[in-house]
Amino acid sequence: MTRSLRLLVRAIAPIVAVWLLSAGIASAEALASWNDGPARRAIEGFVAAVTTPGADFVPPAERIAVFDNDGTLWVEQPIYTEVAFSLARAAQMAKADPSLMAKPAFRAAASGDPKQIAALSEEALLHLVVATHSNVTTEDFAAAAKAWLAKAQHPRFHRRYETAVYQPMLELISYLREHDFNVFIVSGGDADFMRAYADRAYGVPADQVIGTSSKTRFEKRGGRWVLVRTPEMAIDDKAEKPPNIGLHIGQRPIFAAGNSDGDLQMLQYATSGPGRRLGLIVHHDDAQREYAYDRASKIGTLDKALDEAAGAGWTVVSMKGDWKTVFPPAAAVRRQTAPPESTARPTGRPRN
Amino acid sequence: MTRSLRLLVRAIAPIVAVWLLSAGIASAEALASWNDGPARRAIEGFVAAVTTPGADFVPPAERIAVFDNDGTLWVEQPIYTEVAFSLARAAQMAKADPSLMAKPAFRAAASGDPKQIAALSEEALLHLVVATHSNVTTEDFAAAAKAWLAKAQHPRFHRRYETAVYQPMLELISYLREHDFNVFIVSGGDADFMRAYADRAYGVPADQVIGTSSKTRFEKRGGRWVLVRTPEMAIDDKAEKPPNIGLHIGQRPIFAAGNSDGDLQMLQYATSGPGRRLGLIVHHDDAQREYAYDRASKIGTLDKALDEAAGAGWTVVSMKGDWKTVFPPAAAVRRQTAPPESTARPTGRPRN
Numbered sequence: 001m002t003r004s005l006r007l008l009v010r011a012i013a014p015i016v017a018v019w020l021l022s023a024g025i026a027s028a029e030a031l032a033s034w035n036d037g038p039a040r041r042a043i044e045g046f047v048a049a050v051t052t053p054g055a056d057f058v059p060p061a062e063r064i065a066v067f068d069n070d071g072t073l074w075v076e077q078p079i080y081t082e083v084a085f086s087l088a089r090a091a092q093m094a095k096a097d098p099s100l101m102a103k104p105a106f107r108a109a110a111s112g113d114p115k116q117i118a119a120l121s122e123e124a125l126l127h128l129v130v131a132t133h134s135n136v137t138t139e140d141f142a143a144a145a146k147a148w149l150a151k152a153q154h155p156r157f158h159r160r161y162e163t164a165v166y167q168p169m170l171e172l173i174s175y176l177r178e179h180d181f182n183v184f185i186v187s188g189g190d191a192d193f194m195r196a197y198a199d200r201a202y203g204v205p206a207d208q209v210i211g212t213s214s215k216t217r218f219e220k221r222g223g224r225w226v227l228v229r230t231p232e233m234a235i236d237d238k239a240e241k242p243p244n245i246g247l248h249i250g251q252r253p254i255f256a257a258g259n260s261d262g263d264l265q266m267l268q269y270a271t272s273g274p275g276r277r278l279g280l281i282v283h284h285d286d287a288q289r290e291y292a293y294d295r296a297s298k299i300g301t302l303d304k305a306l307d308e309a310a311g312a313g314w315t316v317v318s319m320k321g322d323w324k325t326v327f328p329p330a331a332a333v334r335r336q337t338a339p340p341e342s343t344a345r346p347t348g349r350p351r352n
Numbered sequence: 353m354t355r356s357l358r359l360l361v362r363a364i365a366p367i368v369a370v371w372l373l374s375a376g377i378a379s380a381e382a383l384a385s386w387n388d389g390p391a392r393r394a395i396e397g398f399v400a401a402v403t404t405p406g407a408d409f410v411p412p413a414e415r416i417a418v419f420d421n422d423g424t425l426w427v428e429q430p431i432y433t434e435v436a437f438s439l440a441r442a443a444q445m446a447k448a449d450p451s452l453m454a455k456p457a458f459r460a461a462a463s464g465d466p467k468q469i470a471a472l473s474e475e476a477l478l479h480l481v482v483a484t485h486s487n488v489t490t491e492d493f494a495a496a497a498k499a500w501l502a503k504a505q506h507p508r509f510h511r512r513y514e515t516a517v518y519q520p521m522l523e524l525i526s527y528l529r530e531h532d533f534n535v536f537i538v539s540g541g542d543a544d545f546m547r548a549y550a551d552r553a554y555g556v557p558a559d560q561v562i563g564t565s566s567k568t569r570f571e572k573r574g575g576r577w578v579l580v581r582t583p584e585m586a587i588d589d590k591a592e593k594p595p596n597i598g599l600h601i602g603q604r605p606i607f608a609a610g611n612s613d614g615d616l617q618m619l620q621y622a623t624s625g626p627g628r629r630l631g632l633i634v635h636h637d638d639a640q641r642e643y644a645y646d647r648a649s650k651i652g653t654l655d656k657a658l659d660e661a662a663g664a665g666w667t668v669v670s671m672k673g674d675w676k677t678v679f680p681p682a683a684a685v686r687r688q689t690a691p692p693e694s695t696a697r698p699t700g701r702p703r704n
Contacts, residue, residue, distance in 0.1 A: 061557065138598050182559070195602045205413065206602035207534070207560070216595040218617055225617075225624040227598045242570040246490050246579045248600060250547045250558035265570055265577075272577040 030175040032324075033168040039280075039322040042315040043172065046278040050254065051179050056276040058254055060180035065255040066245060066266060067173070069187035069194060069211075071300040072259045072282050073202060074165040075154060077291040080299065081161045082189050083125060085148050087117060089132040106131075130231050133214055137226040138192060145196035157327065162197040167328045169257070169282070173202060176255065184249060186210045188237035188262055192229075210248045212236045237262045242269040259284065264305040267314060279314035281305060286320040382527040384676075385520040391632075391674040394667040395524065398630040402606065403531050408628040410606055412532035417607040418597060418618060419525070421539035421546060421563075423652040424611045424634050425554060426517040427506060429643040432651065433513045434541050435477060437500050439469060441484040458483075482583050485566055489578040490544055497548035509679065514549040519680045521609075521634075525554060528607065536601060538562045540589035540614055544581075562600045564588045589614045594621040611636065616657040619666060631666035633657060638672040 034040040049056040050063065070076035090109035093100055100106040105124040108116040120128075133141065154164045173183050185194060185204055191211035198204040212235050216227040236244050242265050245253065256263070256270035257280040271277040283302065285292050294302040309316050319326065386392040401408040402415065422428035442461035445452055452458040457476040460468040472480075485493065506516045525535050537546060537556055543563035550556045564587050568579040588596050594617050597605065608615070608622035609632040623629040635654065637644050646654040661668050671678065 061551065138602075139604070182557075184559070191599075192602060199413065205534075207536070207600060209602065213599050216598050218591050218594040218621065225594070225620045227594055227621075239570050242577070242579055243568040246568050247543075247565050248559060250490075250544060250561065252491070268577045269570065269579075 030178060031168070031171050033171055035322050035324055037322050039315050039317045042278065043175070043280075046255070046276060047175065047179050049276050058275065062251060062254065063176075063179070063181040064249060064251050064253040065173075065176050065181045065183045066186045066249075066253045066257070066270065067169070067183065068258040068260070068263045068266070069185050069189050071284065072166075072257055072263070073169050073185070074161065075157070075290065076300050077284075077293065078155070078299075080189070082193050083129065084152065084161075085145065085193065086125075086129045086132045088148055088152065089144060090128050093132065103127075130233070133190060133193075133233075134229045134231040136229055137221065138216060138229060139226065141192055141229060142196050145193050149197050159327070162201045163328065165201055165328065166282075166323075167325050168323045170202065170328065172257075173204075177203075181255065182208070184208045184210060184245075184253075186236065186241055186245060186266060188212055188235065190214070191236075210236060210244050239265045241266040245269065254278070256280070257282065258305070260300040260302050261304050262300075264308065267305065267312070268308075271312060271314065279309075279312060281309055281314055281316045283316050283318055285318055286323075286326070288320075289326045290319060382530060383520070383523050385523055387674055387676055389674050391667050391669045394630065395527070395632075398607070398628060399527065399531050401628050410627065414603060414606065415528075415531070415533040416601060416603050416605040417525075417528050417533045417535045418538045418601075418605045418609070418622065419521070419535065420610040420612070420615045420618070421537050421541050423636065424518075424609055424615070425521050425537070426513065427509070427642065428652050429636075429645065430507070430651075432541070434545050435481065436504065436513075437497065437545065438477075438481045438484045440500055440504065441496060442480050445484065455479075482585070485542060485545075485585075486581045486583040489573065489580055490568060491578065493544055493581060494548050497545050501549050511679070514553045515680065517553055517680065518634075518675070519677050520675045522554065522680065524609075525556075529555075533607065534560070536560045536562060536597075536605075538588065538593050538597060538618060540564055540587065542566070543588075562588060562596050591617045593618040597621065606630070608632070609634065610657070612652040612654050613656050614652075616660065619657060619664070620660075623664060623666065631661075631664060633661055633666055633668045635668050635670055637670055638675075638678070640672075641678045642671060 031040055031043065034043075050058040067073055070080055070082075074081070087109045090100075090106050091112065094106045094110040101110065105120060105128045108120055108124075109128060111117075136144070149160065149162055151160070153160055157164050176183055183202075183204060185198060185202070185208065187194060187210070189211050191209050191213045194209045194211055195206040198209050199206065212233055214229040215232040215234065216229055219226065219228055221228070234240075238261070241263070245266065252273045253270040254273065254275070255278045256267050258264075258267055259282040263281075267279040267281070271279040281302070283294065283306075284290060284300065285294075293300060294306060305314075306316070308314070317323075383392055383395065386395075402410040419425055422432055422434075426433070439461045442452075442458050443464065446458045446462040453462065457472060457480045460472055460476075461480060463469075488496070501512065501514055503512070505512055509516050528535055535554075535556060537550060537554070537560065539546060539562070541563050543561050543565045546561045546563055547558040550561050551558065564585055566581040567584040567586065568581055571578065571580055573580070586592075590613070593615070597618065604625045605622040606625065606627070607630045608619050610616075610619055611634040615633075619631040619633070623631040633654070635646065635658075636642060636652065637646075645652060646658060657666075658668070660666070669675075
């Protein structure tokens with residue numbers, strides 16, 4: 001070491017020390033909204049095991065984590081956010097094209113009357129979802145989703161949907177990233193709908209969002225080549241999740257988090273590989289702060305996966321017992337979402 | 353600024369200056385294998401435009417670059433590498449299961465006789481590709497591809513296939529990444545086959561490799577949940593490339609590089625969005641150092657895309673005129689590929 005280099009190193013040392021210290025503090029507070037219980041300890045034990053040299057060590061390139069979205073990262077009750085979006089978009093479409101009012105589903109959506117909407121059959125709702133998600137370019141669809149998400153609020157929590165996300169899960173995502181995990185969303189929701197906010201809400205870039213997808217047609221419109229969404233959909237739920245993980249990620253994850261039977265196969269796939277694995281189920285048992293539902297619920301049914309959890313060694317997270325808080329504090333939400341069209345990555349990985 | 357902070361900044365300044373200087377030098381040499389000609393200038397002009405504040409500026413999150421693989425990043429003559437792999441794997445399968453020798457295609461593959469192999473019809477070759485790529489778990493298939501790639505050599509260049517890559521294109525990938533581009537492969541090749549070496553060869557992680565994919569079946573084998581590749585394939589070529597870009601990346605790229613008519617639609621899609629774009633076609637016109645082929649070639653046919661290039665403003669790269677060297681120097685290859693199973697990312701982005 002030359003003399004000048006030695007002097008420089010000596011000058012920098014205090015800065016490095018402060019930086020290391022603050023990194024240590026950040027890490028200790030990474031799961032601040034998690035009570036000190038079996039769930040938090042399972043997460044910390046797993047992360048320590050796969051990141052510490054030894055038998056359970058996993059190289060960073062193989063630290064793949066997958067998260068379901070509805071009910072795992074954000075609220076899915078009383079109706080899936082995407083259904084709320086579909087109803088709003090259907091009402092808008094009916095306004096622009098009154099001939100659509102001939103269809104009862106569009107009429108109900110346009111009425112805005114909760115009773116008429118609640119009376120819609122599952123088939124009618126699915127029809128609305130398909131009709132509002134197709135025959136539109138991917139770029140126009142993304143713009144419509146963004147415009148709706150910028151204003152629409154959750155009916156009970158009176159906050160914009162993309163801020164009705166679970167603070168402990170945001171911390172878990174950050175904690176995994178701090179330990180060189182690569183985080184993906186694998187959800188039954190429409191991929192392009194999620195991409196309209198996943199970067200802002202979770203720091204997950206568009207290419208790491210896997211979901212139900214509409215088949216698209218490559219065509220020229222107005223002199224420009226575009227992708228047009230067709231009514232044909234490839235669903236990403238239950239036994240379709242592992243094949244989609246193979247298609248998009250190309251590796252078996254070592255961590256999976258879900259909250260319903262729609263995540264059963266994803267949990268099975270992630271946790272049946274060799275070596276240390278972690279499967280996590282968010283159990284909605286907190287009617288006061290959020291909702292309480294599992295086996296009997298039509299939305300987010302959690303039945304078979306709950307039966308399998310103990311035998312498979314999955315960690316069942318009690319929203320009531322394991323989480324100090326459910327939603328991000330208002331100040332954090334303001335920071336996170338202003339301006340709404342920002343390309344900042346609040347919790348995201350740096351690109352490249 | 354406090355006094356102590358001021359002192360520290362003063363102490364660090366020389367280091368920062370040296371660091372900035374070396375970064376500048378690295379950047380100037382980033383395209384070292386490119387001659388100073390219109391292609392290099394088009395690349396540098398485009399990158400400067402989209403990364404400099406002003407009318408053409410593109411935020412890092414939208415700097416998406418897509419590269420074809422066969423003939424764009426590595427050699428595709430005299431036969432696609434994946435066909436060479438299929439022939440070798442077919443021979444191996446026939447050895448393990450002699451009943452396969454009843455099929456003429458397997459017999460030809462097992463003979464190793466270039467004449468018999470050359471006489472195979474396209475249908476017979478496709479049959480071999482499907483047979484060698486299906487009824488195997490994704491993990492066993494990846495292991496087979498890795499084992500073959502670790503040994504097999506290109507018949508003319510006598511280097512392992514994954515080192516028969518184009519040095520100027522490796523530099524281009526690094527140059528784009530230095531400027532915060534996110535680099536994807538979008539190829540007609542099998543995604544899992546490419547994933548067996550793309551990280552090592554190009555620094556492109558598995559989840560950023562898009563290709564032809566086998567539909568997989570989620571099932572339990574030997575007590576463990578696995579994905580089994582079926583014979584049903586989703587091709588990723590020509591007009592299928594843009595929809596696959598939408599499915600996997602979820603954004604329109606601003607840069608696309610290809611070498612054949614299989615890349616025509618990808619080039620159209622990437623370059624017909626608003627703002628500054630760059631489309632690049634690698635033209636194989638160098639029989640001495642590599643191969644010379646375009647309109648009449650069965651492999652890597654370049655005809656329609658060449659016709660459209662001038663009107664669309666795409667840059668046609670002359671391998672002969674624009675590239676100082678074609679392949680990486682032997683020393684770099686040794687460094688890049690030793691040990692073959694390394695998870696190091698020679699040119700890759702850091703994860704998370």
